[in-house]
Amino acid sequence: MTKSVEIKDLSITFGVGPSAVKVLPGVTFSVAPGECFGLVGESGSGKSTVLRCVSMLTDFWQGEVRIDGQSVRDLPQQQRCRQLQMVFQDPYGSLHPRQSVRTVLSEPLRIHGIGEREARMRAAMVDVGLPVDFLDRFPHQLSGGQRQRVAIARALILEPSVLLLDEPTSALDVSVQAEILNLLARLREERGFTYIMVTHDLAVVDHMCDRFAVMLHGEITEILPREAIPGNGASHPYARELIGASLEYEGLM
Amino acid sequence: MTDLPLPTRRIPGPLLALRNILTFLIRQPTSAFGLIVLAVLILTAIFAPLIATHDPYVQDLNNVLQAPGNGHLFGTDELGRDIFSRLVWGARITLTIIFLVTIVVGPLGLLVGTTSGYFGGRFDTVMMRITDIFLSFPSLILSLAFVAALGPSLNNAIIAIGLTSWPPIARLARAETMTFRKADYIAAARLQGASPMRIILKSIVPMCLPSVMIRLTLNMATVILTAAGLGFLGLGAQPPLPEWGAMIATGRRYMIDSWWLVTFPGLAILTVSLAFNLLGDGLRDALDPKQMNRR
Numbered sequence: 001m002t003k004s005v006e007i008k009d010l011s012i013t014f015g016v017g018p019s020a021v022k023v024l025p026g027v028t029f030s031v032a033p034g035e036c037f038g039l040v041g042e043s044g045s046g047k048s049t050v051l052r053c054v055s056m057l058t059d060f061w062q063g064e065v066r067i068d069g070q071s072v073r074d075l076p077q078q079q080r081c082r083q084l085q086m087v088f089q090d091p092y093g094s095l096h097p098r099q100s101v102r103t104v105l106s107e108p109l110r111i112h113g114i115g116e117r118e119a120r121m122r123a124a125m126v127d128v129g130l131p132v133d134f135l136d137r138f139p140h141q142l143s144g145g146q147r148q149r150v151a152i153a154r155a156l157i158l159e160p161s162v163l164l165l166d167e168p169t170s171a172l173d174v175s176v177q178a179e180i181l182n183l184l185a186r187l188r189e190e191r192g193f194t195y196i197m198v199t200h201d202l203a204v205v206d207h208m209c210d211r212f213a214v215m216l217h218g219e220i221t222e223i224l225p226r227e228a229i230p231g232n233g234a235s236h237p238y239a240r241e242l243i244g245a246s247l248e249y250e251g252l253m
Numbered sequence: 254m255t256d257l258p259l260p261t262r263r264i265p266g267p268l269l270a271l272r273n274i275l276t277f278l279i280r281q282p283t284s285a286f287g288l289i290v291l292a293v294l295i296l297t298a299i300f301a302p303l304i305a306t307h308d309p310y311v312q313d314l315n316n317v318l319q320a321p322g323n324g325h326l327f328g329t330d331e332l333g334r335d336i337f338s339r340l341v342w343g344a345r346i347t348l349t350i351i352f353l354v355t356i357v358v359g360p361l362g363l364l365v366g367t368t369s370g371y372f373g374g375r376f377d378t379v380m381m382r383i384t385d386i387f388l389s390f391p392s393l394i395l396s397l398a399f400v401a402a403l404g405p406s407l408n409n410a411i412i413a414i415g416l417t418s419w420p421p422i423a424r425l426a427r428a429e430t431m432t433f434r435k436a437d438y439i440a441a442a443r444l445q446g447a448s449p450m451r452i453i454l455k456s457i458v459p460m461c462l463p464s465v466m467i468r469l470t471l472n473m474a475t476v477i478l479t480a481a482g483l484g485f486l487g488l489g490a491q492p493p494l495p496e497w498g499a500m501i502a503t504g505r506r507y508m509i510d511s512w513w514l515v516t517f518p519g520l521a522i523l524t525v526s527l528a529f530n531l532l533g534d535g536l537r538d539a540l541d542p543k544q545m546n547r548r
Binding site (some may be wrong): 052055057077078081084085086088089090093095096097099100107108111112151154158210 | 436437438440441442443444445446447451455456459460
């Protein structure tokens with residue numbers, strides 16, 4: 001089942017009183033079912049905050065987030081977990097250091113009372129391209145790329161329809177980055193996931209995303225199709241500058 | 254290889270870790286000393302009836318204040334009881350105190366610390382002020398107050414020590430919890446729909462456990478000293494129980510002429526509390542996160 005995501009006037013303020021900081025003044029965009037939508041921008045522009053709000057990890061925001069027309073606020077927690085999962089940036093921090101891969105994967109199944117745990121865990125391992133006997137390994141026995149595959153398997157095991165990807169490759173070295181991106185692209189093709197992907201890297205956007213938004217100081221300056229990258233078709237000055245810088249960098253390489 | 258029933262392969266994991274920790278402790282002379290003393294203490298307590306040469310309660314008024322030797326290894330006390338046998342039986346009391354205090358203090362401190370660290374906010378403030386109140390009393394004085402209120406007995410002494418020694422554990426667990434409350438693996442657990450209790454028990458407690466274990470082991474030395482102190486003040490174990498602190502208290506009156514009455518119980522307390530301190534230090538090295546990869 002592919003699901004659409006709509007975000008309307010999402011705003012969030014951290015702190016109270018005179019020291020309050022409005023991090024997102026009002027973000028609006030929508031993602032079509034099965035689309036891969038990128039969020040790019042400089043550090044601190046609020047890309048990851050958008051994901052944390054959508055996933056309700058941060059829950060004191062205003063505005064509306066709808067998955068397939070249903071507000072994430074109204075969804076009961078258990079149901080929300082089965083709609084939307086997240087893959088984190090740092091695979092060294094997103095896996096519990098004392099839990100084996102088996103524990104990591106079986107916990108969500110246990111919480112949701114899903115049966116056939118063994119078979120599902122094996123299927124998830126195969127899906128992300130890891131050998132099944134890795135189930136008994138601990139995170140410190142895995143490489144960065146393998147850890148990120150486990151993190152993806154954990155996100156897949158509840159069979160969500162929307163995946164939030166928070167710079168899933170930025171902590172990995174280049175050859176492994178490509179493997180993980182290809183894995184994510186393949187999974188989207190097979191399962192029809194809807195992706196919202198935060199990244200720094202316009203090359204990743206070019207490879208993965210159908211459309212992308214350029215963010216600056218918590219605001220979306222422009223939403224562009226992927227095709228706008230090679231010719232730098234942006235009209236907003238910041239977006240032009242960002243894409244221009246990236247093209248220039250790649251030209252130098 | 255893949256269709257092996259896996260649960261059977263998982264059991265050796267913790268056992269292997271335990272064996273690695275033990276080998277690490279044995280290699281260090283100081284922690285080896287602690288481990289050996291602890292083993293001797295436990296064996297003594299278990300086999301007390303076999304090791305003791307005399308009945309610890311039988312008085313022999315013709316044979317009071319006998320110097321060491323003459324069938325009495327450590328001499329006799331003011332009522333003619335064999336000091337060696339009393340020390341051997343006293344090991345049981347010491348171990349009981351340590352064991353009961355630890356199983357009360359460990360879970361209580363962990364629960365208070367992890368919940369207030371995880372939830373934060375007002376709950377944290379209230380819990381930490383309560384902890385502060387307990388921390389601001391010297392533990393022996395607070396134990397004294399509890400025992401005075403509850404009446405002097407060994408059980409009340411154990412309760413009093415338990416009530417006064419959980420706050421440092423709670424503080425430690427809270428501080429540990431706060432360092433990884435924001436970690437991605439906790440966020441991931443929340444996204445999977447895990448309840449706060451489940452997150453605390455399955456994700457946070459295992460992370461706090463090594464430092465809490467170290468702290469508890471170091472704490473045991475203090476527990477022994479506090480129990481002996483309460484016994485010495487007549488508020489812990491009551492006569493004729495062969496508690497080491499109480500033995501020193503009664504022996505004090507004869508100390509000038511009969512040194513053995515206080516020396517041997519004193520040495521026993523010293524050795525055991527030193528052993529727990531050294532063992533705690535050794536555990537700290539063994540459970541060091543930098544060494545965790547070798548488990």
